[in-house]
Amino acid sequence: MPNARLLLLEDDTSLGETILSRLEKEKYQVSWAKDLCGARKLIQDKDFDLLVLDVGLPDGSGFDIAEELQGRYPVIFLTALNSAENRLRGYELGANEYIPKPFHFKELLIRIEKTLGSEFNEGPTTFNFEDFKINLDSMTVEQNDQLFYPSARDFSVLTYLISSFPNVVSREELLEKYWGSDSFPTNRTVDNSILRIRQFLGEKAQDYIKSVRGIGYQWIQEPKK
Numbered sequence: 004m005p006n007a008r009l010l011l012l013e014d015d016t017s018l019g020e021t022i023l024s025r026l027e028k029e030k031y032q033v034s035w036a037k038d039l040c041g042a043r044k045l046i047q048d049k050d051f052d053l054l055v056l057d058v059g060l061p062d063g064s065g066f067d068i069a070e071e072l073q074g075r076y077p078v079i080f081l082t083a084l085n086s087a088e089n090r091l092r093g094y095e096l097g098a099n100e101y102i103p104k105p106f107h108f109k110e111l112l113i114r115i116e117k118t119l120g121s122e123f124n125e126g127p128t129t130f131n132f133e134d135f136k137i138n139l140d141s142m143t144v145e146q147n148d149q150l151f152y153p154s155a156r157d158f159s160v161l162t163y164l165i166s167s168f169p170n171v172v173s174r175e176e177l178l179e180k181y182w183g184s185d186s187f188p189t190n191r192t193v194d195n196s197i198l199r200i201r202q203f204l205g206e207k208a209q210d211y212i213k214s215v216r217g218i219g220y221q222w223i224q225e226p227k228k
Contacts, residue, residue, distance in 0.1 A: 007052040007119050011035045012042045012068065013081065014060050022055075025108050031115075039063045043071075051076055053119055055111075058082035058089070069096040077118050081106070090152075094141065102155070109182070110155040114142075117155075130165050131227040134207040137162065144203050151203045156181050160193075161200050164212065164222040173219040193219070 009026060013019040014037045026033045034049060036042040039062045046068075054076050056065030069078050079100040080093045093101045100114040130137040135146040142158045144151040153161065159181055164172055174193040182188040197220055201208035213221045 006030055006032060008032045008050065009034070009115070010042060010045055010049075010051045010054045010056075010076075012037075012039075012054070012056045012060070012065055014038060014057060022108070022111070025112075026115075029112065039067060042068055046072070053077045053079065053115065055079045055081060055115070058084055058093075066092060066096055069093075069098065073097075079111075079114060079118060081111075099140075100142070100155075107156075113155045113159055113181070117159075130162070132211070132224060133227075134210075135204060137165070146203075146205060153200065153203055157196050157199050157203075160196050164220060165226065168222045168225055171215045171218055171221045175219075177219065 009031050011019065011022060011026070011033055013022065013035070016037070019035055019037065023033050023035050034045050034051075036045055038060055042056075054068065054072075056068055056078060058065045058080055059082060065080055065082070069080075072078075074097045077099045078097060079102060080098050081102050081104060082089065082093075083104045090101050099118040102111060102114060128139050130139070135144055137144055139162065142153070142155065144153065144161075160177055163177070163180070174190045177193045177196075178188050178190070182192060197212065197214075201212060204211060211222060211224050213223050215221055
């Protein structure tokens with residue numbers, strides 16, 4: 004959603020400058036704060052469509068901002084704290100996304116686009132299958148009461164395959180859609196993503212993802228109603 008207004012809270016100057024520059028190239032309007040005090044002032048002075056918040060800060064935590072705002076804005080957390088407890092804390096505070104550092108910019112961009120577009124999404128929030136459930140809101144795969152957290156890109160590839168059922172999706176289509184021409188990806192890049200997805204799905208993966216020789220991949224099970 005180009006021209007969307009983003010608040011970036013990031014105390015690392017180098018990382019903040021990089022994110023700011025890349026997001027502005029994508030036509031986002033970005034206001035950058037390096038600490039909680041600066042973020043609070045920006046929130047008082049401006050309205051935002053999305054907050055991108057670092058967790059570990061010199062004067063506190065991005066969690067503090069989310070708790071104060073109580074769901075007023077969509078939130079994406081950026082953090083090196085990737086324990087299950089911290090992820091749970093983030094989601095309890097209403098996080099739309101929780102991205103562990105280090106991350107690829109394309110992953111951040113995908114999650115920003117997903118979060119900004121979610122309010123207009125009238126599709127399902129889950130895909131339910133006999134062996135597992137895929138939650139589009141939390142970007143998780145649930146199997147036997149265990150949660151798996153694919154990367155944003157792998158998760159996007161997975162959900163795109165499911166949404167394309169029963170059509171075959173080519174490697175070239177996936178490369179163009181999720182990697183872009185400036186990353187120098189190859190067909191092997193897609194194959195590696197599918198391999199990771201199959202690992203999340205476990206021994207039943209062969210019942211869901213079919214390799215179509217010379218073309219790409221096909222999802223072969225329709226989600227339950």
